[in-house]
Amino acid sequence: VTPCPDIPPMMLPPPRRPRPGMVNQGLYHACRVLTxxxxxxxxRQVRQKLDLAPLPWYGPFYRRRRTHHVLYGFSPSIIPPSRHWPESVRVAGNWFLDEAxxxxxxxxxxxxxxxxxxxxxxxFGSMLGDDSAALSEVFLQALRNSGRRAIFATGWGGLADVDDDNVYCLT
Incomplete structure (x- = not known):
């Protein structure tokens, strides 16, 4: 998610043709602000509970006081690092858990x-939801309609722990 002219933003569908560098840069900044x-x-809620000052409307990305260090966990053979990235951005390769x-x-x-x-x-990984019970009910009904069994990963994804023999909840 580090802005650069030579790698299109990963949070958007890949372009059919290479985009001009300035377009990629602008898209990165737009994606950062929208995210x-x-x-x-x-x-905001967490910062209020911790008695920290609010962050600006555009987020924490553009503060000049400090350098943001970024460590990417993907293979540089698949996506080579951008030569435009600052020294504080590194590609470390794939990460593996020894206990796997x-x-x-x-x-x-x-x-x-x-x-x-x-x-x-x-x-949904780290996606946050407002009404986890309603979202879970939608998926539970879809699951029942499909006649399938499922593993629900509740986590940050906004899914509630459900009581159903055809569902295993990972919390």
């Missing part, structure tokens, strides 16, 4: 997986 406008209510080789699923998840057809996964 901040969506996330700022959550940040020894990880064991909880017994309850193993039992759920063994009890029926392969489930689908429902989750």
């Amino acid at each position: 901040w406008q969506m996330l700022s209510p959550a940040y 080789q020894t990880w064991q699923a909880p017994e309850s998840l193993e039992a759920f997986l063994a009890a029926g057809d392969k489930p689908i996964y429902v989750g």
Whole structure:
């Protein structure tokens, strides 16, 4: 998400033809401000609880007082780093958890997986929602209509913990 002229913003569909560098730069800044406008209510609440000053309408990205250090966890073989990025931006390569080789699923998840057809996964990563119960009910109804089983990742994604034999909730 670091603005540069040579890599199109990842949060937009890839362009069919290369865009001029100034267009990419402008799109990055527009995406930053729009993303901040969506996330700022959550940040505002936390900052108020911590007694911190509010951030400006355009977000924390353009403060000149400090350098933002960015560490990207993707392979430079897939997307080479931009030569326009400042020294404070680095591509570290893919990140792996050492315990991934020894990880064991909880017994309850193993039992759920063994009890029926392969489930689908429902989750929204770090997306925040206003009404998690309503959003969860929509997906639960869609799941029932499809006749499928599912694993719901509740997390930040705004899904509520549901009580249904065809749903396993990851919290």
